[in-house]
Amino acid sequence: MTTQQTACILCSRNCGLTVEVDEATGRLGRIEGDELHPVSKGYLCQKAARLAHYQEHDDRLEHPLRRKPDGSFARVSWDEALREIAARLVAIRERHGGRAFAFYGGGGQGNHLGGAYSRQLGKAMKSRFVYSALAQEKTGDFWVNGRLFGDQRCHLTEDVEHAEFVLFIGTNPFQAHGIPNARDTLRELSKSTTRTMVVVDPRKTETARLADVHLQVRPGTDAFLMAAMLGLIVREGLHDRAFLAARCTGFEALEQELGTLPVEDYVRRADVALADVERVARAFARARTACVRIDLGLQQSLHSTLNSYLEKLLFLVTGHFGRAGCNNFHTSFMPILGNTDERLGKHPRTAHHQMFPIAGLYPPNILPDEIEHPGEDRLRAMVVDSANPALTGADTAGYARAFARLELLVVVDVAMSETARLAHYVLPAASQFEKWEATGFNLEFPDQAFQLRHPLLPRRGESLPEAEIYTRLLEEMGELPRRFPVLELIARREPAATGHLGAIAALGAAIATRPRWAPYAASILYRTLGPALSTARARPGLEPPAAAVPLLALALAYAARYPREVRRAGHQGNRLTLGSALFRKILDTPQGTLISRHDFADAWSFIAHDDGRIHLDIPEMRGALEALRREPPPDATRPLVLLAGERRSYNANQIFRDPTWRRVDRDGALRMHPDDARALGLVDGGRALCSTDGGELTVTIELDDALRPGMVTLPHGYGQRYRGGAPHGPELNRLTVRAHCDPLARTPFHKHVPATVRALDGAGG
Ligand code: SF4
DSSP, rough: EEEEEEEEESTTTTTEEEEEEEEETTTTEEEEOOOOOOTTTTOOOOGGGTTTHHOOOOOOOOOOOEOOTTOOOOOOOOHHHHHHHHHHHHHHHHHOOGGGGEEEEOOOOOOOOOHHHHHHHHHTOOOOOOEEEGGGGHHHHHHHHHHHHSSTOOEEEOOOGGSEEEEEEEEOOHHHHSSSTTTHHHHHHHOOOOOOOEESSOOOOHHHHHOOOOOOOOTTOHHHEEEEEEEHHHHHOOSSHHHHHHEEHHHHHHHHHHTTHHHHHHHHHHHHOOHHHHHHHHHHHHHEEEEEEEEEHHHHHHTHHHHHHHHHHHHHHHHOBBTTSSEEEEOSSSSSOOOOGGOOOOSSTTTOOOOOOOOOBBBBHHHHHHHHOSSSOOOOOEEEEEEOHHHHHOHHHHHHHHHTTOOOEEEEESSTTGGGGGGEEEEEETTSSOEEOOOOOOSSEEEEEEOEOOOOOOOTOOOHHHHHHHHHHHHTTTSSSSSSHHHHHHHHHOOOOTTTTHHHHHHHHHHHGGGGGGGGGEEEOOOOOOOOOOOOTTTTSSSGGGGHHHHHHHHHHHHHHHHHHHHTTTTOTTTHHHHHHHHHHHHHHHTOOOEEEEGGGGGGOOOOOOTSSOOOHHHHHHHHHHHHTTTOOOOSSSOOOEEEEETTTTTOOOOOOOOGGOOOOOOEEEEEEEEHHHHHHTTTEEEEEEEEEOOOOEEEEEETTTOOTTTEEEESSSSOOGGGGOOOOGGGGGGGOOOSSTTTOOOTTTTTTEEEEEEEETOOO
């Protein structure tokens, strides 16, 4: 047994771990929180202890596979698979152009390092269509950030740990995490007599139980509640006039609208007590420091993009921004998001929906239509990487139908997923514990950290890291030569003291003379400088660190942008060497390292608008806010509202396939208030049929008086056909409908699906 450092890959917090590794069997043993991790500092939740179920299970892929005409798969060599895929991709590109190709995925909660390589394929295919699960969650938020702050990459975080007043809306950090060391932070907040925690949620969640005030709103009415709070704040003059005058534009246009909102009507619609809303709105506005933390309960519910706008208005009109204990920006080390303002017309719209990208990403909700589009410009070929849209996209049946129409579907994954079963080729990636890996979800401020995870175990079978898979594919496509003799020589001979800057300069010179190489800098570095990278921490028999080489370029860029802040985090070097010193520290510190230390006041330098101000007035959002006044009550044909995708103790993203990882809730039960169950003749543990406009599922009933009557919940992360068998737990997206989505960002309204539930014969009470 040896003890190694890595991170949990089950949610965006990526808590640092120490893991016992059995060298003889190649298995993971005891898993604990890593005290040395710069952010989580030893914290972890119960899910991390079960990570061995991700590493070891029967759906792991070990060899490249090609689908046979009868639908089964045959093992093929890497050379054969990549040669055939390359030939088919090139033929599709030559015949139909870049619009015929889309890339999907490129990383989840823990694997973003491969993205530096996989994104190159889009360039080779002359395609800018990148679909991502992030675009069925957060793109409405990114769009609003773009308008408010001038760049869709101006992403926000919240200083919950130091806020006097915290407003959680549509989030249950106790289960969903998303804030530093969530359970400890919530308990601290709850215990304090000088701080206030308010939760807005239709469920009495674990977080709500710790709160000072719980507003148990009617599902889907968050926009009404937030608008009412803003109306109260403006009506009572509690907005921060000095902040608005000094830092914002456009408040005048909003003031009239906010000041005349029908507050009492909206509060009635949300079905909470007016006195409670008044108390919360006043205390939030008057607090010395306050922040708002939201998540998918808000972003995947009715009025998704408007919700993102209103929650930001709450902390902006009250001046709770750019200070300790408030909402703030954060830096980004890995470029996960782009900035694609649709008003500039620079980014292609899709053929069928004429949809534009937000932050560079297209929404999964439109993907099946883009494949089934009747025109010549339809989508014909896709590579899906580390994602399982056949199970996670709204409308599972629609996805299966559309994927069957693709001329080429290639899946790169660790496991035989539901999407992989639909593919023409399946390429096995090394697991996140068998290669160098990292996450781009670094949301910390003012201190920022980064962890490059070292491999713990040898690769399984013929699996390869993404760096190797995509570089070989580009070589097969004729985009890159297989050797770069001059660059290889420079990288090999360069003395360690120069921090690889000679290799970087040589690459720059090579690209200057051959600009067609420019999009493939990651693969060229991987082939040339990669083999020369070394760290004393690399272990024999495991993957060498070559795939980590793009981080050198990122470290150089980060240090050039934030030299003072990088030095404050303890890194040393001059204008030329600071970035390579940062890279060296990242490479040699498997527990992760602080990379920069900002001041809160630096937030203002992040704003991208030329005037340096926050532009509060967004005409589309003002229109949506006005439209709330005329919105009819929701259709009552289906009497229940299904929250599709609840986070629970034993669900996670799709990377757990072996159902035995769950200690409880093996069926992924449908939770229902006892009063609703009684009215429907259902009992705890009984079987029932849940129906929506999308389809129906047989479910197990679990009574839960924490829910508001009238709502039912099902968990995400179930439905896998482990070992090719029947689905384990609910295939949730058989119930969701693609058209039930936000009109702007196309985010599905998963948290508000009209539903009916009835007892199956003999199963009720
Ligand atoms: S699932 Fe738990 S242990 Fe894993 S990263 Fe999230 S909070 Fe940390």
